[in-house]
Amino acid sequence: MKKETLYVFLTAILFVTLEPVSKLIAGDVSPYAITFWRFIIGSLILLPPAIIKIKKNSIHISKKDLALATCLGILFICISMIVLQVGVKKADSPSLIAIIFSSNSIFTILFAILFLKEKLNKNKVLALILGVVGVLVCADFSKGTNLESVLCAVISAVVFSLYTVLSKKYSKKLGGVVQTGLVFLTGSVVLLISLIVMGEDVIPTFNLTTVGILAYLGVFVTGVGYACYFKAIETGGTIMGSIAFFVKPILTPFVTFIINGIVPDVKVFVAVIFIVLASYFATYVKKGEKDV
Structure with a gap:
């Protein structure tokens, strides 16, 4: 097995477990605490490769870089990921939630047009249509789906898309792993300060299950997962990295069944087809075209 294939496989397997595993402690640990512990632990895991990259490339981190990382951290961690966890709790x-969140590439198209001046072509229009249909199938208004959770998933995906585009625009100097490590760390610190000011309980009632799941989410899903993601890009290019996000919605119904014991509905598989196709057309680049 090639290195890049192994990294993509590990990334997909770890990322796909986020929502199902989070659901196991959603009733005992607040979405805020789950998010804080997940990313503060994840930032510590990404710290060693980030330091190696900084030394190797002689990268200087300025006050402007820290300010930018903090703003991106607020977008990604304090807004997108907290709203995602609220959606998981309510769902x-x-x-x-995982499948709808996987549709974030369709929103990335809109933000890329706005901030990166990318052109809207036929493939991207098709991606938008397929993505919207996929989300509507997931919502399934006729069967009383928890619409609050659907709304949370959509908001989380939109904000994550904005983060993705802005991160792509400003990450050229620091590179992926360094900027992401900074974003995780600064975003976690801002979240911690906010929770203390609001009087939210940051430290949950610890037991073996809670500690084990929080450690798994922080060390493996966030730390190792993103480390593998960047290694996939480093060894195989951005297309290899994006494959992990194509695989996630496909595996999600099966992983949810194994972890949560929830039998997937037919509509889930229909939504997966639409969203995977939307993701494909959203990221499809013809030979010879530049992938921005």
Whole structure:
């Protein structure tokens, strides 16, 4: 097995477990605490490769870089990821949240047009249509789906898309792993300060299950998951990295069944087809075209 294939496989497997595993402690640990512990632990895991990259490339981190990382951290961690966890808590099935969140590439198209001046072509229009249909299938208004959770998933995906585009625009100097490590760390610190000011309980009632799941989410899903993601890009290019996000919605119904015991509905598989196709057309680049 090639290195890049192994990294993509590990990234997909780890990322796909986020929502189902989070659901296991959603009733005992607040979305805020889950998010804080997940990213503060994840930032510590990304610290060693980030330091190696800084020394190797003689990168100087300025006050402007820290300010930018903090703003991106607020977008990604304090808004997108907290709203995602709220959606997981409210959802009947975490697989719906994961699948809707996987549609973030369709929103990335809109922000890329706005901030990166990318052109809207036929493939991107098709991606937008397929993505919207996929989200509507997930919502399934006729069967009383928890619409609050659907709304949370959509908001989280939109904000994550904005983060993705802005991160792509400003990451050329620091590079992926260094900037992401900074974003995780600064975003976690801002979140911690905010929670203390608001009087939110940051430290949950610890037991073996809670500690084990928080450690798994922080060390493996966030730390190792993103480390593998960047290694996939480093060894195989951005296309290899994006494959992990194509695989996630496909595996989600099966992983949710294994972890949560929730039998996937037919609509879940229909939504997966639409969203995977939307992701494909959103990221499709013809030979010879530059991938921005």
